[in-house]
Amino acid sequence: MNPTAVDTTESAARPAGAPAPAGRRRVPTTRGAPPGSGRRPPLVLLVPACVAALFALLPLGYLAVRALERGPGYAWDVVADERTLQLLSRSLGLTAVVVAACLVLGVSLAWLTVRTALPGARAWSVLATLPLAVPSYVAAFTWLAAAPENAGFAGAALALTLVSFPYVHLPVAAALRGIDPAQEEAARSLGHGPWRTFLRVTLPQLRPAAAGGALLVALYVLSDFGAVSLMRYDTFTRAIHTSYRASFDRTPAAALSVVLVVMTVALVAAEARTRGRAGHARTGAGTARPAAPIPLGRWRIAALAWCATVVAVAVAFPLGTLGYWLAVGSSAIWDLGDLARTAWTTLGVAAAGAALTTLLALPVGVIAARHRGRGVRLLEQAAYAGHALPGITVALSLVFFAVRYAYPLYQQLPLLVCAYAVLFLPVAVAATRAAVLQAPPVLEDVARSLGRSPISVLREVTVPLAAPGVAAGAALTFVVCMKELPATLLLRPTGMDTLATRLWTETGAGSFAAAAPYAAALILLAAIPSYLLGRHRT
Amino acid sequence: MRRPSARRTTALVAAGLLLPALAACGSDGGKDGSAEGGDSSLVIYSGRNEKLVKPILDKLEKAVGSKVEVRYGDSAELAAQILEEGDRTKAGLFFSQDAGALGALSKEGVLAKLPQSSLEEVDAAYRGGKGDWVGLSGRVRVIAYNPDKVAEDDVPDSVQDVVKPEWKDKVGFAPTNASFQAFVTGMRVIEGDDATREWLKGLKANGKTYANNLATLDAVESGEVSLGLVNHYYWYERVAEKGEDKVGAKLHFLPGEDPGALINVAGVGILKDSGQSETAQKAVDYLLSKEAQIYFADRTKEYPLAAGVTSKVEGLPPFESLESPDIDLGKLESLQETLAMLQEVGLV
Numbered sequence: 051m052n053p054t055a056v057d058t059t060e061s062a063a064r065p066a067g068a069p070a071p072a073g074r075r076r077v078p079t080t081r082g083a084p085p086g087s088g089r090r091p092p093l094v095l096l097v098p099a100c101v102a103a104l105f106a107l108l109p110l111g112y113l114a115v116r117a118l119e120r121g122p123g124y125a126w127d128v129v130a131d132e133r134t135l136q137l138l139s140r141s142l143g144l145t146a147v148v149v150a151a152c153l154v155l156g157v158s159l160a161w162l163t164v165r166t167a168l169p170g171a172r173a174w175s176v177l178a179t180l181p182l183a184v185p186s187y188v189a190a191f192t193w194l195a196a197a198p199e200n201a202g203f204a205g206a207a208l209a210l211t212l213v214s215f216p217y218v219h220l221p222v223a224a225a226l227r228g229i230d231p232a233q234e235e236a237a238r239s240l241g242h243g244p245w246r247t248f249l250r251v252t253l254p255q256l257r258p259a260a261a262g263g264a265l266l267v268a269l270y271v272l273s274d275f276g277a278v279s280l281m282r283y284d285t286f287t288r289a290i291h292t293s294y295r296a297s298f299d300r301t302p303a304a305a306l307s308v309v310l311v312v313m314t315v316a317l318v319a320a321e322a323r324t325r326g327r328a329g330h331a332r333t334g335a336g337t338a339r340p341a342a343p344i345p346l347g348r349w350r351i352a353a354l355a356w357c358a359t360v361v362a363v364a365v366a367f368p369l370g371t372l373g374y375w376l377a378v379g380s381s382a383i384w385d386l387g388d389l390a391r392t393a394w395t396t397l398g399v400a401a402a403g404a405a406l407t408t409l410l411a412l413p414v415g416v417i418a419a420r421h422r423g424r425g426v427r428l429l430e431q432a433a434y435a436g437h438a439l440p441g442i443t444v445a446l447s448l449v450f451f452a453v454r455y456a457y458p459l460y461q462q463l464p465l466l467v468c469a470y471a472v473l474f475l476p477v478a479v480a481a482t483r484a485a486v487l488q489a490p491p492v493l494e495d496v497a498r499s500l501g502r503s504p505i506s507v508l509r510e511v512t513v514p515l516a517a518p519g520v521a522a523g524a525a526l527t528f529v530v531c532m533k534e535l536p537a538t539l540l541l542r543p544t545g546m547d548t549l550a551t552r553l554w555t556e557t558g559a560g561s562f563a564a565a566a567p568y569a570a571a572l573i574l575l576a577a578i579p580s581y582l583l584g585r586h587r588t
Numbered sequence: 589m590r591r592p593s594a595r596r597t598t599a600l601v602a603a604g605l606l607l608p609a610l611a612a613c614g615s616d617g618g619k620d621g622s623a624e625g626g627d628s629s630l631v632i633y634s635g636r637n638e639k640l641v642k643p644i645l646d647k648l649e650k651a652v653g654s655k656v657e658v659r660y661g662d663s664a665e666l667a668a669q670i671l672e673e674g675d676r677t678k679a680g681l682f683f684s685q686d687a688g689a690l691g692a693l694s695k696e697g698v699l700a701k702l703p704q705s706s707l708e709e710v711d712a713a714y715r716g717g718k719g720d721w722v723g724l725s726g727r728v729r730v731i732a733y734n735p736d737k738v739a740e741d742d743v744p745d746s747v748q749d750v751v752k753p754e755w756k757d758k759v760g761f762a763p764t765n766a767s768f769q770a771f772v773t774g775m776r777v778i779e780g781d782d783a784t785r786e787w788l789k790g791l792k793a794n795g796k797t798y799a800n801n802l803a804t805l806d807a808v809e810s811g812e813v814s815l816g817l818v819n820h821y822y823w824y825e826r827v828a829e830k831g832e833d834k835v836g837a838k839l840h841f842l843p844g845e846d847p848g849a850l851i852n853v854a855g856v857g858i859l860k861d862s863g864q865s866e867t868a869q870k871a872v873d874y875l876l877s878k879e880a881q882i883y884f885a886d887r888t889k890e891y892p893l894a895a896g897v898t899s900k901v902e903g904l905p906p907f908e909s910l911e912s913p914d915i916d917l918g919k920l921e922s923l924q925e926t927l928a929m930l931q932e933v934g935l936v
Contacts (some may be wrong), residue, residue: 133931280799295664298692449672540669544659559639
């Protein structure tokens with residue numbers, strides 16, 4: 051127990067200068083920004099961060115060229131169309147529902163597995179991470195096969211929620227592990243019940259993690275095409291795809307994509323506001339110890355049933371359906387050699403993608419966690435800006451630039467790896483930022499006061515402290531790279547296949563049974579990093 | 589705060605990322621650059637599924653005597669990719685699932701004029717108006733029906749009938765499917781925009797929408813709908829796989845040049861800026877040869893389009909017997925207006 055642990059959250063949630071509610075004053079608070087925020091980011095961080103941001107902005111440059119090639123009037127007509135606005139509201143409605151559902155699933159599972167005496171908590175934690183490995187189109191496919199009447203809004207919301215709630219679960223679980231239990235104990239000793247303590251002490255500290263996860267979910271839903279097209283729920287992304295597929299026209303597609311970028315920037319700004327100015331690292335001496343698990347008592351069965359239900363619908367159901375297709379399909383062909391080769395290729399490109407993405411995300415994440423100001427906000431927004439764009443748009447933008455400026459790389463592996471970095475930079479940035487936020491900035495101050503240069507502070511203090519979180523981000527990026535389809539199709543070296551492209555080929559030929567081994571392999575392989583993520587810091 | 593287990597996890601993840609990544613880079617080095625290799629090699633962008641055309645493209649490689657690389661993708665996305673590539677395109681030949689994507693490339697002027705000998709192999713109705721693409725195989729729109737739900741004699745002989753009240757909630761179709769949209773375009777050409785718009789409104793009121801032809805056929809088989817507007821070959825493929833008695837749907841070919849009996853084609857065009865024209869031309873010749881045409885008839889159950897080749901698929905009506913509307917497929921480029929109409933009616 052460390053008596054000097056302080057809560058820096060409460061003060062930030064209240065308007066500056068507002069008095070603490072009478073009778074609820076808690077341990078003394080320190081106000082304002084975390085240490086270090088006043089300084090400009092050191093060049094050693096700023097330069098690579100700007101490189102990463104420029105990288106992420108490439109698709110926007112392309113969109114500007116394409117959207118305006120017939121004049122701004124044309125682009126405006128496309129965007130201002132009544133139908134477009136209608137689709138936009140449908141997209142936003144779907145996003146809101148999926149985000150809300152993911153928050154409920156993600157936070158409840160994280161709390162149960164990290165903080166309570168849930169039987170088999172560790173196993174549940176790992177299992178709750180596995181849905182990440184299920185591509186949205188596979189989830190949609192299996193649900194559609196089992197319950198075709200769910201097609202439409204309900205089906206799309208269901209499929210998207212079940213594949214994306216780990217985006218919330220993972221950071222919230224990590225944040226829960228990082229919270230110093232001393233604060234909750236203080237709240238309890240001051241007369242708060244367990245529920246009040248959770249609401250007033252625990253939940254506010256989870257807010258940045260949950261909001262960061264919710265942002266990723268929102269952008270994922272906005273950009274998704276696979277699930278919504280299979281579920282026949284018309285969204286904004288559908289309008290973009292229709293422009294490519296039915297009218298073979300890239301101009302309206304680009305104009306519509308710009309709207310997605312604007313929306314993304316608004317969402318990122320909104321998320322930044324929910325963060326407030328709270329600090330979330332321990333200050334003072336000593337170390338936190340793990341919290342004592344909360345006994346569930348008579349709620350044990352209910353808690354177990356809840357976890358089991360989520361895992362059953364999100365993991366067991368798609369795997370079971372694939373198994374069923376394998377068992378009954380006459381066209382099931384087990385070409386093990388091809389499967390192994392494809393799996394190995396997939397692992398390779400996904401690993402390269404995750405490595406590059408993590409490397410680029412590191413400086414952005416550190417700056418976003420440690421510094422403030424308009425420039426920093428812009429940097430972070432730049433990293434996220436393209437994240438709601440459909441994969442096909444990002445892919446075409448890279449075709450555009452590579453053909454013009456990097457022709458030798460075109461349709462070569464390095465370009466595909468770059469595409470993954472452009473697509474998934476925010477996933478790694480979010481993980482890095484959260485990890486750095488939980489590392490006490492005072493340690494960096496100490497290192498600096500001892501004469502360490504910015505780069506050695508980074509190398510000797512920040513990165514080692516944040517390493518587990520950064521690794522978790524890398525594993526997460528690895529999983530999403532493995533599942534990626536549209537950019538892989540356009541940018542892969544000719545003749546190269548990943549599990550996702552094979553899956554696309556087989557289902558395109560109408561053969562579910564032949565597709566099943568590739569889908570199953572994809573899920574099982576992605577389960578390995580998911581497993582590491584679930585175990586992370588336990 | 590740094591625990592050994594956290595370090596171990598980090599190290600594990602790092603190693604897990606580095607090893608396969610290095611392997612991928614290493615193994616990739618060997619086969620790089622071949623795409624641009626000698627002037628006789630050929631790169632085909634294929635919008636047709638690998639499962640359907642790989643065997644014949646493998647044979648094509650032997651027939652043209654040059655190295656052939658195939659990039660598979662979605663026809664429309666590959667067309668967009670070719671347009672982004674511009675005059676530095678890697679594609680020598682574009683093999684499209686439908687006339688629309690070829691028409692789009694033709695309109696942008698990136699396709700080369702084909703020699704008369706190739707064009708003459710195929711009926712003028714199934715090639716590009718500018719002579720820069722040629723159809724290889726044809727598919728016809730049909731009405732699939734569930735014999736448990738509707739007697740053969742009661743199946744409509746015209747798509748005009750499916751919007752009648754008696755078919756309320758009994759018609760399945762795939763509004764986002766390219767073949768469906770081509771058919772609607774055909775209807776616009778034949779019957780005019782106003783009549784087509786009214787028909788679409790009726791279809792929206794009567795019909796159930798599906799993601800694609802296969803899903804529509806599934807719905808007919810399961811009895812979810814009684815009728816489905818689909819392409820003919822899905823049914824023949826399913827029959828070939830499961831046997832006719834195990835397929836819970838039958839097909840009705842529409843008589844009287846009904847717009848619902850539109851024929852659409854898969855075809856090829858040569859990219860004029862690729863520097864692969866010579867080999868690409870050999871490839872076109874091979875794809876129009878008897879061997880390749882019979883492959884399309886037998887394997888994909890489509891109609892071969894080259895003169896003098898007929899399909900031997902059991903139960904398939906002869907191509908000449910089809911009473912399809914007489915439409916210039918080049919006009920199907922006005923897909924954009926069709927799309928606007930589908931949007932206006934609220935179907936896509």
